[in-house]
Amino acid sequence: MAGRITPAQGRYGGKDAAERRAERRARFREAGLECFGAGPGYRATRLGDLCKAAGLSTRQFYEEYRTLEDLLADLHLYVNEVAQQAVLDVLPDVRDLPAVERITAYVRAYVRGATCDMRHARIAYVEIVGVGPRMDRRRLQRRAVWIEMMSRMAGEAVERGEAPPGDYRITAAALIGAVNGLMHDWAVGWVDATLEEIAGELLQIVLGRYKIAT
Structure with a gap:
């Protein structure tokens, strides 16, 4: 090698x-x-x-x-960091808003960050799938970062009395699976929808699970 x-x-x-x-x-x-x-x-x-x-x-x-797989792993980390930074950038502006408005801002920021360059979306949701055990481990490591981030946001909503208590780490894992599946199908053309429609669907999934009234 x-x-x-x-x-x-x-x-x-x-x-x-x-x-x-x-x-x-x-x-x-x-x-x-x-x-x-x-x-x-x-x-x-x-x-x-x-x-x-x-x-x-x-x-x-x-x-x-x-190897080329090392470059793919490098790019996978990079495109995830771009999407994550898009969410982090909106936090200071929405931290004092009601839960619905905060979560709406988070979801839309994520979709913008993940699709700011269609090459990013293809790498994040399509090209890394099924590459091999090493890449699968890297994907799980990155997924853990998103789970932690989403769990903190859910905990904040619980502390404010905006969402009922619950194990939102399980929720975060389930939501990430839904996001990855939908974004994969959208990126390869199996789902014909605008980015606004994609963001709207993800938003309804999140708000419904957190039992936050719209």
Whole structure:
């Protein structure tokens, strides 16, 4: 199995090793977004094609990653962080609003963040499915982050008397499954709906489970 090659140190072309590495990774990530998220997809992408899209060599790829799956895992983390940050960005503006308005803002922010680039949606909901045990573990680790985030929000609603007490970690896990299923089917074209309709459906699922009157 190919392993990572140690990149050259020192300055070259006016950039130090850290700057060159950051630039390479950015170019490989963009190429991965394009090949996995807009082009042939992860399974049909060859290393040579990815490197050609990045304008870099296979040696330079192995300085950053061991396999294409490592790049996919990197992109999966990145697109999840974009979606999560979209939710975090609205928190200061809605923290004092009633539960319905807060949850509406959270759901819409998530949908915007997850679909701000359709390549993100394809990677997050389609390309990572069924890749293998290692990727499945990474998906579960990331899912745990979302479960924790949703549980905190539910706990806040309970503390304010806006939702009845309950084990909302189970709820969060169930909701994430529903979100992933719906977004997968939407991303591959099996569900014909606007993003507003998608957000509206997810909102009704969340409000219904939390027993929050609209």
